Amino acid sequence: MVKAFRPVNLDEALNIRKENRVIPIAGGTDLMVQKRRWAGLTPSFEYPLLFIGHIEELRGIRIQDDRLRIGSASSFNELLENTLTPSVLKDAISGMASYPIRNMATIGGNICNASPAGDTLPVLYSLDAVLILSSLKGERRIPIEEFIKGPGITNLKDDEILKGIEIPQYDFDLYFYKKVGIGKVTSLSKISFLGLANITDDRIKDIKVSFGAVAPSVVRSREIESRIKELDREEIVKEFNNIKEMYSELIAPIDDARSTAHYRKVISLRLLEAFLTKEVQ
Amino acid sequence: MKEISKPIRKVDDQDKIEGKVRYIADIEFEGMLFAKTLRSGRPRARIRSIEIPELPDGYFIVDANDIPGKNRVKMVINDHPFFAEGEVNYIGEPILLVVGPKKETIFEIIEKIKIRYEDLNPILTMEDAERKGKTFIDYEFTKGDPDKAFEMAEKVIEDEFRTGYQEHIYLEPQGVVGICEDGKVTIYGAMQCPYYVKGAVMEGLGWDEDRVRVVQTTTGGAFGGKEEYPSIIAGQVVVAALKTGRPVQLIFDRDEDIMVTTKRHPSVTEYRVGLDGNGRITVLDINIKLDGGAYGGLSGVVLQRALFTATGVYNIPNLRVRGSVLKTNKVPSGAFRGFGAPQAIFGIEMLMHHLAEKLGRVPLDFKMDYALKTKDTTSTGGIIRGEVKLPEIIKEVEKMSDYRRKHKESRKFRGIGLSLFLHGCGFTGKGEESIKGKVTLRKKGKDVEILTSSVEMGQGATTTLRKIVSKSLSIPITQVLYDNPDTERVPDSGPTVASRTVMIVGGLLDSAAKELRERWDEGDEIEVSKIYKHPGYIKWDDKLLKGDAYPEYSWGANVVEVEIDPITYEIEVLGIWAVYDIGVAIDERIIQGQIEGGITQGLGYATIEVMDSVDGELVQRTLTDYKIPTSMDFPKIESKLVRNPYKYGPYGAKCAGELPFVGAAPALASAVENALSVPINRIPVTPEYLLEVLSG
Structure with a gap:
């Protein structure tokens, strides 16, 4: 038997979280699959489950203090249907799973599952998303790249629940997103790439580049981005080999059931090239 | 009475759509x-x-x-x-x-x-099995004088193809x-x-x-x-x-x-081609190797179909055809739609495409130079008796797809490919004769029950077999009954395989129905049974592999147009056109279902369905990693039928279930070749493989 808690509100959830070793579960679209055993048997979990998908304080998508605030238990379809959701995030989500799974799966789950192939992650990295983590002690805010430590590993403390995601409101002149999967829909990423840029007077004013599924966690480098900033179009072409070299050191893909390390590396650098030398031009 | 081909609603649709049907997992026994x-x-x-x-x-x-x-x-x-x-x-x-x-x-x-x-x-690869001589079965046959023809050849070209597992x-x-x-x-x-x-x-x-x-x-x-x-x-x-x-x-x-469970046999097909001074093929040496896995099972028969299909739709005067099923310590391979033919058709079609490119010919024209005609001899010395309507099929598919213009205007990253193919209807060789399928019709009052061991598995048998009996008896289809087979009630009509259900079992039901119609007034309860007999013209020698390997053939042509993403090498299929001669369709919509399902499954086989075995263990073991196409992956399939009634099939029907599968992969792979100007020698054609090929 699986023991489970179903708190009525966040406060009760946090109390249970503090008193017990539990596994928070929202849509369950990752956990139920990871822990499945045999049709007819409940999945086996090491600790009792804490259902949080229904908790009001974890839901809702709104603008607050000039930032977009997404409740962690917002489902992918809720995000797709909401006019406040940035279109870059919608594009990533619409390439994920199937409609019924998107009804169940939550953005908080995608973050806490911390899969290298989680498709909202490159978008959230690029948008400088900040996570709001709740515990009985209060709230703390942490940039997503500091939260995710590796495949399946996060900074979530035993008494915490991911409450929401805050995204600064950006406008971008240029936006280039590409997901490569097996087939067109319902597939996990072999590679995903997101490039965002602002260009004024032919010069790059702001740039954000993220790669998914090609390293233990999303590859984004503010250092490299700052070296690209203020370059003009010609300089980018000239500098491209150096930029590529720098990213190449961060991209460390693996061979797995879906693709090869070689393909992932070569193609993700090509996507970078397409973005910087074609899209930006 | 109306034309039999006109679609009716599948009799099992409603219950399946409503979720009323109980599958084995839904049935609880005390x-x-x-x-x-x-x-x-x-x-x-x-x-x-x-x-x-x-x-x-x-x-x-x-x-x-x-x-x-x-x-x-x-x-x-x-x-x-x-x-x-x-x-x-x-x-x-x-x-x-x-x-x-x-x-x-x-x-x-x-x-x-x-x-x-x-x-x-353990033996973990086909190469290792071959080196150690571990085979379940080996066959070889010749036509004409291949040795002499190779001696006389001006030029000899070799080529090799590989296909993977399919689940x-x-x-x-x-x-x-x-x-x-x-x-x-x-x-x-x-x-x-x-x-x-x-x-x-x-x-x-x-x-x-x-x-x-x-x-x-x-x-x-x-x-x-x-x-x-x-x-x-x-x-x-x-x-x-x-x-x-x-x-x-x-x-x-x-x-x-x-x-x-069993999977489609991975294969290696090797070809040696002898050409004369005019660039005409005079001789072919074909070697087909199948990975049988750990146990023999049906693999020998799969190999037979592969070998008897090895020359595709072409008439080559001198041949050596051989093959073997290799024994490896992997999950056993077994029956899968096409049953050896897809591997053989992929090889021969890609070979013909490569030769056409080498000789600077339009692949379609080059292929037509060798196309089988009525009364030609097959690779096993059988005779093509039915009218071969390939020219009509090709004309139709050319018109629908605009093949010739698109082929001429093909450019980097965009290409068009074509495959010609056939499928032997029913069991290979002596199969039908040794099974001697039997059916019974039982009249009870105004109802007639079909008693056959042929099963419905989604392919439409329960509808098509009912249609045949209803038409032959001139009674409404609602008076024709058919239940899931129970061996205590139904005779052995043979297995539901080899695209034989309509042509062989349906043919038996047709003749039983005609007899029952004659005897309708004899009483309230009448039973009529029929046992299959090969048409008298068929001759087959199982030892020498000589004669008519199949009683009849269905034919087809596919055209596929693709565009390749220049950055990621993902393949986008832009168009699919397909024309078939299956004799006469018993139900055009069911056939359309077979066509669309078969082509989609064939294109999955050709592109995204990757299954590797490492150290005897499958790498892709879940639906997350082993993906089949969805309705989003390919565009609408445009298809047509060319009517060509078969004398011994019910209402002229031949075989249709496997045929739509076999031509899809070579049409796609040759389109990719056309788009990238590099030879493609294996399926699935993945972006990873294209990166390898294009990097030299």
């Missing part, structure tokens, strides 16, 4: 126990010991010791044990069942069982229930061949036929995957039922099904 299989974790090993924990009351271990008869599953080569006996030969080979009332407890018992193995050297991914995984009552056993389950299951269980138990009954339950897809495999698990549950005295259910989870 006192039923569950079973789970403990499997080999090693590709090849001796079993030193099996340590079983103390079993709670009501729980049982069922293994090779419990088999009263022969511990070998009757297939064609009877080598697969129901349960491993002292040694295992592939990862996933069944060793024993744990049976009991609670799944949780069964699961715990399985986790506590300890097996000690003594590992033996069926039928919607419903494998499942059976075995019941033992009053000295008799009954098997319920998803299957294509009730009488194969019956034969296998009789041998496993050592019982005679009146003590074994097999009932097909509504089957959620099969594609060949439920041809021979259900015989293995049926034998297992029956023995478990015998031991426990209770009904025993064995149903696979999807991942288990992917890991341990």
Whole structure:
């Protein structure tokens, strides 16, 4: 038997979280699959489950203090249907799973599952998303790249629940997103790439580049981005080999059931090239 | 009466759409126990010991010791044990069942069982098997004088192709229930061949036929995957039922099904072509190697179809055709839609495409120079008797696809490809003659019941067979009854395989219906049976592999247009056009379903369905990693039929179930070749493979 808690509100959830070793579960679209055993048997979990998908304080998508605030238990379809959701995030989500799974799966789950192939992650990295983590002690805010430590590993403390995601409101002149999967829909990423840029007077004013599924966690480098900033179009072409070299050191893909390390590396650098030398031009 | 081809609503649609149909997993028998299989974790090993924990009351271990008869599953080569006996030969080979009332407890018992193995050297690749001479079967035949023709040839060209595994991914995984009552056993389950299951269980138990009954339950897809495999698990549950005295259910989870059931044979096809001074093909040497996996099963027959299809739609005067099924310590390969023909057609079509490119010819024109015509001899010295309507088929597909213009104007990253193909209808060689399929029609009042062992598995048999009988008897289709076959009620009409159901079984039903119509007024209850006889013209020598390998052929042409993403090398299919001669369609919409399903499955085989084996273990073991196409992956398929009635088929029908599968992969691969100007020598054509090819 699986023991489970179903708190009525966040406060009760946090109390249970503090008193017990539990596994928070929202849509369950990752956990139920990871822990499945045999049709007819409940999945086996090491600790009792804490259902949080229904908790009001974890839901809702709104603008607050000039930032977009997404409740962690917002489902992918809720995000797709909401006019406040940035279109870059919608594009990533619409390439994920199937409609019924998107009804169940939550953005908080995608973050806490911390899969290298989680498709909202490159978008959230690029948008400088900040996570709001709740515990009985209060709230703390942490940039997503500091939260995710590796495949399946996060900074979530035993008494915490991911409450929401805050995204600064950006406008971008240029936006280039590409997901490569097996087939067109319902597939996990072999590679995903997101490039965002602002260009004024032919010069790059702001740039954000993220790669998914090609390293233990999303590859984004503010250092490299700052070296690209203020370059003009010609300089980018000239500098491209150096930029590529720098990213190449961060991209460390693996061979797995879906693709090869070689393909992932070569193609993700090509996507970078397409973005910087074609899209930006 | 209206034209038979006009579509009617499939008689089983409504219940399936509404979810009313009960599949084997939905049926609960009183006192039923569950079973789970403990499997080999090693590709090849001796079993030193099996340590079983103390079993709670009501729980049982069922293994090779419990088999009263022969511990070998009757297939064609009877080598697969129901349960491993002292040694295992592939990862996933069944060793024993744990049976009991609670799944949780069964699961715990399985986790506590300890097996000690003594590992033996496994054979993990086709190359290794070939080096060591490990084959199940080898065939060779010739036509004309290939040696002399090679001597005379001006030029000799060699080429080689590879195809991968393919998994069926039928919607419903494998499942059976075995019941033992009053000295008799009954098997319920998803299957294509009730009488194969019956034969296998009789041998496993050592019982005679009146003590074994097999009932097909509504089957959620099969594609060949439920041809021979259900015989293995049926034998297992029956023995478990015998031991426990209770009904025993064995149903696979999807991942288990992917890991341990049969798959399409991976292949290597090698070609040597002799050309004369004018660049004309004078001789072909073809060698087809199939990876059979650990046990022989049906693989020899699969190889036969591959070899008899090896020259595709072409008439080549001098031939040497040979092939072998290699024995490796991997999951056994088996029946899958096309049954050896897809590997052969992929090879020959790509070879012809490569030759055309080398000779600077439009592939279609080059192919047509060699196309079979009526009265030509086949590779085995049989005669093409039916009218060959390839020119008409090609004209149609050219017009629909604008092939010629697009081929001329093809540019980097965009290309068009074409395949020509045929499929031998019904069993290979002596098959139909030795099975001697039988059907019965039983009139009861105003109703007529079809009694046949042919099953509905989503392909439409229950509708098409009813249509034939209804038309031949001139009675409404609502008066024609058909139930899932039960071997206590239906005669052995042969298995539901080889695209034979409409042409062979439907033909028998047609002639039974015509006789019944004559005798309609003889009484309220009348039974008419018919047994299959080959048309008199067919001659076949099973030893020499000479004569008519098939009674008749269906034909087709596919055109596929693609665009390749210049950055990621993903393939986007822009258009699919298909024309077929299947004689006459019994129901045009069901045929359209076969066409769209077959092509989509064929394009999946050609592009995204990657399955590798490393150290004897499959790498892609879940639907996350092994993906089949969705309706989003390919554009609408435009298809047409060219009418060409076959004298011995019901209302002129020939075969249709496998044909749409076989031409899709070479059409796609040649389109990719056309787009990238590099030779493609294997499927699936993945972006990873294209990166490799394009980087030289």
